[in-house]
Amino acid sequence: MGATKTDHFSDRQNEIAILAKAIGHPARIAILEFLIKSDACICGDIVNELPLAQPTVSQHLKELKNAGLIKGSIEGNAICYCIDEKNLEKIKNYFANISIKLEKKNNKCC
Amino acid sequence: MGATKTDHFSDRQNEIAILAKAIGHPARIAILEFLIKSDACICGDIVNELPLAQPTVSQHLKELKNAGLIKGSIEGNAICYCIDEKNLEKIKNYFANISIKLEKKNNKCC
DNA sequence: AATATTTATCGTAATATTGCAATATACAAT
């Protein structure tokens, strides 16, 4: 045992879980925020911005890419990463919907 | 090595990371959705709903509680868990703000 | 009091994540 029982849950639940998990690390949040904040999709400056070694940053970038939260394109020598809006919208909408449902229920719990 | 370098990132980044990480597992998403959907909030019902053993569910509930996403109150013999709205609002707003920032930028990237 | 019910905790195995040094790869510039 030890591995998540992915196939016992719905596709949607797994999809949101993958997105949330990818976001669930301060370094990856810092990367996302840096990409959102900076004007151009500045390429390699992410490594300089973070308090982590280059291989570690590269790994976090890979995870964000796998989750579909960023995309990278080759720009000569360097690689240009930027936000992949679609999945950020997806998770935004997920929480927005939860919020609406909670309001309707009035959360009259315990 | 192996532990997250928490203190190299901002409080806010760590806070959101903790919330996202707690949500980043399909079982915990299923728990949250069950609590949002159903009127009941008894722990035992959650255990029946999920395809996991009781100790595993208990552990997931504990993590959600630690992250401040649910709260539990003793109800006689049983324990009643329910959504703690405040932190769900917090993460909702976080993604809503990102979305607004991305719109303003027009994401004119690569 | 004895028993049943409900939830938490302990212990442990399997697996995953985090972080980095060393190294590889790929393009730039000389």
Add this chain to the structure above:
DNA sequence: ATTGTATATTGCAATATTACGATAAATATT
């Protein structure tokens, strides 16, 4: 072609997560 620069991959150690059987703790019921 050689050198420099930027990023990825490999390999590995440290730590964390996931899952569950066994058991404990706490209340309910008889």
